[in-house]
Amino acid sequence: MKITQVEVLHIHEIATDGHKGQRPVLVRIDTDAGIYGLGEVGLAYGSAGRAAFGIIQDLARHIIGKDPFNIEGIWETLFKETFWGQGGGAVIFGGISGIDIALWDIKGKALGVPVYQLLGGKTRDKIRSYASQIQLGWSSKRVPAAHPEEYAANARTALNAGFDAVKVDVIMFDKLGKSVGRLEGPLPQATLRLARDRVKAIREEVGPDVDIIIENHARTDITSSIQLAKAIEEFAIFYYEEINTPLNPKLHKLAKEKINIPIASGERIYSRWGFLPFLTDRSLDVVQPDLGTSGGLSEVKKISELAHIYESTVQVHIAGSGVIAAAALHLEAAIPNFIIHEHHQKTLIPGYIELCEHNYQPVSGHFAVPELPGIGQELTKTAYQKADRITIK
Template identity: 60%
Template sequence: MKITQVEVFHVHTRTTTRQRPILLRIDTDEGIHGVGEVGLAYGVGGSAGAAIVKEYAARIIGHDPFQTERIWEDFFKHTFWGQGGGTVVFAGISGIDIALWDIKAKALGVPVYQLLGGRVNDRVRAYASQTQLGWQHPVRISLPTTEAYAQEAVRAIEDGYDAIKVDVLANAADGTRATERLTGRLSQATLRLGVERLEAIRAAVGDFVDIIVENHANTDTGSAIQFAQAIEPLDIYFYEEVNTPLNPELTRRVKEKTVIPLAGGERIYTRWGYRPFIEARSLDVIQPDIGSCGGLTEFAKIAAAAHTYDITVQAHTAGTAIAELAAVHAETAIPNFIIHEHHQKTLLDEYKELVDRDVQPVDGYFTAPEEPGLGVDFTQYVYEHSDRQVVS
């Protein structure tokens, strides 16, 4: 089997999220194709992500798609910038790697998780992620009141989840984007607003729902510690992206000052990037994004390294159903899985129309599909509403 063509689709801007997913398709001479996703739909850098996939694609035309390890190492060792790392480099590698695993599993007639070690977890527990954006609404909303934070959490619990994730510091009291800096020392007004929102959520969902607090690295070491100590009585499941990952020592300092487990990883790439966090055990939960950490090939190695330090793993997931199912397959096959992220954007029509499968949990749990490959493909809509590049 040989790779004959790679197509890259930079999807046109989504109406509500203002994001541009980057999808790709790899074709072979045996009529089997695989799909992948580059984890750069949001933030700045998507155009670079689409462009680097095109450059990488030229290196794999005519190659055997089963040689995922060899192809990964070529990208890493022989592109010069691979060993420098970074978001765009590894996101490009990731998208291609996911598609190659999809091809391999389809060719062998098995679901991807079987090639990753088989089913370790029969079901994958999920949490409702980013409830501050609204839950089960046709568009994203901006929550204007503390009571609204509690109401959206309840909506998720009514859908069958027993865990939610929320960012309570990103928005001001009127629901608009917070303008006060969240670094250094939080003002009492900001501190109390965040605490009150979490207290309202805890009161509304009860004691048997897990609450994850998301900071999006908007806080720094000082403010992260200050806020952590204020919310410790609320029995937080874990505390995510508390500060920049660019100085691992700072995360260790936060961990020393709170009893809340720390999580992070969507902006950490490859086993080398995770190494200082794992060795210091400064993160209790690591969250590699399969669309940017190095793909399924690298995710398995990161998870294995974490397992030697009793660190649990949750794939960061904030893409289409292609990224979602790549995560479900990977999490199904690792022993140190903790919980799966089901993002608010997957409920929106503008994301559902991109794929041929509406991937939603049942009573808060996913089960990996049994179809060969990932079990999902993108729709004709993607071909008609993307900036498309073909490499053959």
């Protein structure tokens, strides 16, 4: 079997009720056996979508004519023979991720087995998940929450949907529901009080047994994140995510010494080399490699194994279409140190749902592991129609 062509799809902007639209970048790899695989680059949000669309076109030229079963060899080719691969970063590893996921999909389809079987088989039958980003609401429409009562109500909606864990950014919006920028240095008492009141309202609404994850999106720094942690730690936080930029790993060690909440990060850390310093000094309790930017299934499996050595658990970061979501479920079923699956609010938005044939959703807060061959996902005609497309042969 040989790779005959690579198609990259840049989905047209998906409107999200007044928020800046996002454009998923999807990959399709075809073979001369009539089998194809799907992958995704995790750069739909932020300011790198066109770069993602471009990097797949560049990387595709290195894999045309190769045997798609040789996944490890192709990964090393993209890493070592593209010059920029060894420099790392979101774009280059994002491109490798999209291709790598598609190759695993091909292999699973060709062998007639789900990808989790190729990754070592199941370590669990059900995947616990959490409702992610409830400050945006928990429905098909995004409505920024302002008052503590609104945060409590959103948490209740997630619980009514069957979840027993939620993630929330309590400093993303001000008291009027307007976006807040960077929050560096000592925080005003009014900001800390508002954040604390929001967390308190959620805890009082959901009771003591629901897990609450706090997300800062790295808009705080070491000073402000420590302040916020002390203001909310009494509410039994499950873990505390992206407290600052990950570019200086030593700061996480300092934060861990002063914060009495488990610390998580990884959305903007790429490859096993990127995670190594955080693990060797054990400054992350939960690692969150993004499946679409950290090197794909091959690399995130290695990151998970490395984390296992240092007794850190893994929550794969995903914030994209049903393609990346399906792939994540296979990996999370296979790794022993999995902790919880991120089910993002955008998975409820029709513009995302219509891209894929299978709309995987949890039941009572838990996913079943897909049993279809490959990653168990296909694109709809709508996905192809609503995309800028380029094919490399």
